[in-house]
Amino acid sequence: MALRTLSAKNAAALDQELMSAGAFSIDQLMELAGLSVSQAVFKLQPLNKGKRILVACGPGNNGGDGLVAARHLHHYGYQPTVYCPKQSKNELYQRLRKQLEDLKVPFTSDFRTALQSTDHIVDAIFGFSFSGEVREPFPGVIEALRETKVPVLAVDAPSSWNIEEGPPKDGPGKGFMPEALISLTAPKPLVKWFEGRHFVGGRFLSKEMAEKYGLDVPKYEGLDQVVEVGVEGAEKL
Template sequence: MTCRKRSQDIQQFVVTAVQMRQIEERVFAAGMPVAALMEKVAGLVARRVEELYPVAAWGRVGVLVGPGHNGGDALVVARELYFRGYEAVIYCPFSRLKELTESHHRYCAALGIPIVGDTEALRSCDFLIDGLFGFGLERSLTEPISTAIHQINEGSQPVVSIDLPSGLHTDTGAVMGTAVRATHSLCLGLWKLGLLQDDALEYVGKAELIDFDLPLTDIQAVLGTLPRIQRTTSERAIAHLPLNRPPTTHKYKMGHLLLICGSRRYAGGAVLTGLGARASGVGMLSIAVPDSLKPILTAQLPEALVLGCPETEAGAIAHLPDELDWAAYHTIACGPGLTKEARAIVQQVLGSQRSLVLDADGLNILAELGTVSTLQARQAATVLTPHLGEFRRLFPDLAEEMSCRVTATRAAAAQTGAVVLLKGARIAIADASGATRINPESTPALARGGSGDVLTGLMGGLLAQAEASPGHSSLIDVVQSAAWWHAQAGILAAEERSELGVDAFTLSQYLIPAVQKGVGKG
């Protein structure tokens, strides 16, 4: 296996605390000395710290040391930075340390590195290294550590956390009483699930992986050859986009998507969904909207086949055209802007044998119908894309699972047989088999009305193309690619226009530049 291939694989793998322990136990049982591994890991961390905070500008470092091996890593980092010219001070308020950590503690003291028991000496440091607690923390932090962390968080120094910020739950990302607010988190070996959860984002800062060459055989012995939980990478997302077309293809081979969306009140929802679909490159696009919206949609999307539908007095779709031929479409995307008056429409769509993306009012109607469990009976693929409020309405019985968004998403997928995409700062996607994807990058700029409509159209278009050319990508792969593409467009737009400048229409215009940029990087 090439170094590049290994690097791509490692970036995808996500572990829980239990799985990481199992992998490490295999490595140690095979003969790797714990002390040797600590030296290697800490050496890589020290090198990265030196790149982030060069000694010429950041010469004084404070190192926070815990009682376990995370503290041992921190002590080795302190020693290495000391040898490279940094003025170091060690904060260690613990009287009992693990044997290896105690050994490094004695050596640092012998070198003359100051070791203190309170945080006052840290105030003059240019930056801090957090090595209090690593993965596996299961109880809330108490005094005096909680007060020390509070004082550190009140300061202005950058903080580099080793593995994950002290005080975060390894799996859920929840704060265990209190937690360090890191500027950088240098995750060791494999991505910890907690770093990819919404609850952790306020504390993680910029996260990156320190690969210290855990053998793939040991990783796969615990996680399997295809790990159930994977972190989306640009390489993986791009690989499942329909970027290369056969030279003799035509529009009918490139997928036909039917959008059912919009109302007089929410005309923009139909337009934005259509713009997202347009960017997907789908061969044929049909849009069913209330009759009064047909001129608007035709003006905005002249290439689309716009189907005007009879409408209610309030301007919602009353029923679909009688001549509608479900067999003509590869995929249906339904929901944005419908209003809950369109209950009969959603029921009709659920009864179709076409692959389906259900969003917004489509989900709200499904929740009111109380028929979520009946999705198991659908013969075609189903994708649900709820935000947190919609998820809770759809799955009230999963309230206890919400402490971990990934666990909740997997439970919802198992319950429905659908692919479930739970929106948030870190989108979680799961299918009925338990396969899970987490999109690790996004931007608060996407917290705007209409952003989700763009995603629905984009995803529907990609799924229609996959249905037209089956075999290349699984359903979860297509959904993962849509979520990645949508997030990258938001990130690029925010970079160029600021987070305030990314309305949903603007977002739709950045979809093609974002994928061009992603392909260029690859």
């Protein structure tokens, strides 16, 4: 049976409730999300298959998740490079960048060149709050993601996809189907169009909160912060 999905509207409401009634800070939620992303990379791209990870970050919370993931990947022994052309001036994002700079994690402004010397890509450009037009410099980046043969892990949504309606019918994201997707907290409706490997991350929901939003909490194993589920959201056995 497929896991129930979380609409963009309810995802935003759940985040707000987690930070109020749930007593989580945005720092905690971003840290947990980024940790989940890093563990998904570890499962998809073991160190012995290539350590170079290119993390593409957008200006919103999805990009913050990518910055956190890059830090964890560095500590696992990977060699992350971060592309973050429109980073927020928000104090949290500045701290996340400083943490990476202290670790000597390189930042690049040339995505296509960095793409030529990486083993795996994390697409943390746009998440569940994305809607409307893809603005510069991201159209070219998404086209490169669509065209590359390097495996891509999308965070919460393949960038440019509509959360409710799936892949775009035109524009730079037309035909973009990454090899893997990690849905944070719960799958979004777009998963019905997704054809790659699918993970769920977000091992922090209480039973009461999950029930309130009509969500299924998959069975996480051991220390794992992620669990792989079927392409339609059904938990893999």
